[in-house]
Amino acid sequence: MSQPVDGGVARVVVDLVRGQRASGHRVSVACPPGGRLAAEAAAAGARVLDWPAERSPGPGTAGEVWRLRRLLRTAPPDVVHLHSAKAGLAGRLAVRGSVPTVFQPHAWSFAAVEGRMAAATLRWERYATRWARTVLCVSEQERRDGEAAGLEADWRVVPNGVDLRHFAPADAAARRAARMALGLDQSAPLAVCVGRLCRQKGQDVLLSAWPGVAARVPGARLALVGGGPDALALAERVRRLPEPSRVRLAGDVPDPRPWLAAADLVVLPSRWEGMALAPLEAMAAGRPVLLTDVPGARECLPPGRAAAGLVPVEDPAALAERLAEALADRIECERLGAAARSYMSDHHDIRAVVRRVDALYRTLVRAALVPRGRESRVPQRF
Template sequence: MLQSASRPGPRVLHLTQPVDGGVARVVQDLARAQLEAGWAVTVACPGGVFATELRTLGADVRPWGATRSPGPSLLREVRECSRVVAQVSPDLVHAHSAKAGLVGRLVVRGRVPTVFQPHAWSFEAVDGATSVLALTWERWAARWASAVVCVSEAERTAGMRAGIDGRWHLLPNGVDPLRCRPAPTDVARADLALLCEVVPTAPIVVCVGRLCRQKGQDLLLEAWDTVVRDVPDARLILVGDGPDRDRLRQRAPETVLFAGAVADAVIWYQAADLVVLPSRWEGMALAPLEAMACGRPVVVTDVGGARESMPPYLARRCVVPPGSPAALAQALTTLLLDPSLRASLGDQGRRHVLSAHDAHRTTAAVTDLYHDLTGPWPAAPAAAAQYREPIHS
């Protein structure tokens, strides 16, 4: 356990609904770094394996039974969050993603420093009246955020163009280069053979992400029909789970394998010849950064911070227009048929992540932001006392 037992540091409460994927990884990296720095870290989340891993690090984990989308459970979620905040009495609250940003800001209402990190804007994920309501809320709630952390310039620009008057901070995502590191493909595939049926010599394309409309696996399957005409022995592995799983399975050919949800995707990157993320929208996805850190070339769609996450040489070759299966198929086919180009792109990607997207740099920048917001520690007693009594929404 990393938590110091001698002198408790400032109390930070992370509030998150996603307990898997990139958001969970970001929260876990922040918790680890802040515990090492002497902060008292609490995470409120729905639970599961994610909660167990956080407790192993030494974080205080409080159950918060939030659902992904707003609905009839919202009032209960606000009450549960209010109880957690009252119990923890945080010096700072960091709300991750749309649901936590909604509930956390409703509960805290700016009475202690509050950081909101959208991890991609909610109003871009929905249509019609729901999108209008989400945007109206974000404009209104910006007053209750001491800082809005965006992981890409594209995400910040989208917020500004939408009329959100935020106190903007640009902190690109990062990954741990020790956890995500290159490994011989044959070794990784030997381990992979224990998890799924794959021919060791077959060209392998891996897509890591929640099986949902945002991540665009349906577009990838449409492109894949073209890819296997030119590379008939290629195999596509979809790593992840989600609401579109059954629908995707129904239309997937035999050359597509479903790995399901995994605790850590590193072995899948290491076993891949090529990694792809055909998203419809993103902030700055972790999967391409993790794949590049593993020395693997990546093809992404030109959404959110995708282009920003790559060096210019890779962006010219590996970023394709969103919503275009034809362009996606062409990029995948070209790289599958050119091993030397894949090796070159993978090496450049690894060096780029080491120089620009190391998680240690990102977590240090977030902790510096916390200190800017909370002021010198120890904090003033008046600020810390605001949550000694329960908050009633």
């Protein structure tokens, strides 16, 4: 079950579906219509179950829970895997532990809000962990944050991965071809930000930092690749920049690989994450990344890269300084990109992720078949 249906979470779900189908599993995906998830999951071999649901909780949540219960009756599963906060809310209320349930937050909901809403969300998460047999985190920091918040769970950590065959390294020829196809200057230093245009991803902070970068690196260009609720507001901010022509709003694209190939550096100034997928895809394509120090960021970088590859959250001045330094040395960007690709091959291959999630599922199914009180005898191989 998943809501959202776009962005990194949707890509994670599709990658899992593809791997699970290759292993012979029957897979159903319950998700809202629209977006990319339904079509791509179906193409990967899943049975897609129509589950209309809003992205955020609201008056319609009770109806969403009821619809999920109906879907579960029509397609009884052996394991339920809930992706992200909204599916985690509705799914845990619908299942209530009656089927072995994995909840994968992809970043904690209480980190996304403030004040009373944050307190209420935290209370819910503390209560609802009883309905998840396992909470699956994408980074050790995400797990530590959950524990620090008082959540009690059977924790597992499986870092995100990418299809290394799909995101192949882009050499100089690929960069030239991509820039020609995208109408970009061949010689201009280019930073690319791939992500949903929303508060979480911090493109507003990047635009605040950009005048400082443009002043230090003549000719530098920035591209924001993605769509989302903040698209109009960000477009207005771009129009108010001293040189708006140096920033391009590319909109939502079906495939980010041409933009990754064109980039010298990929930047993602998120306010919160679990472990963002876009930087992993960039590194798989042989591009260095500059990230904010949010959960998952340190863990996805090659050893020794944290000092140069991370900046504080919501710090435009620090972001501008580090981004300008990187774009001013394109040869170093090439070297770091090659090292990033090598690291990805060893640590973030989607095939390893699928194997570990598959092992978790099998453990949960075996445990469900053991009489109550004898669970400790079930071998834990995950």
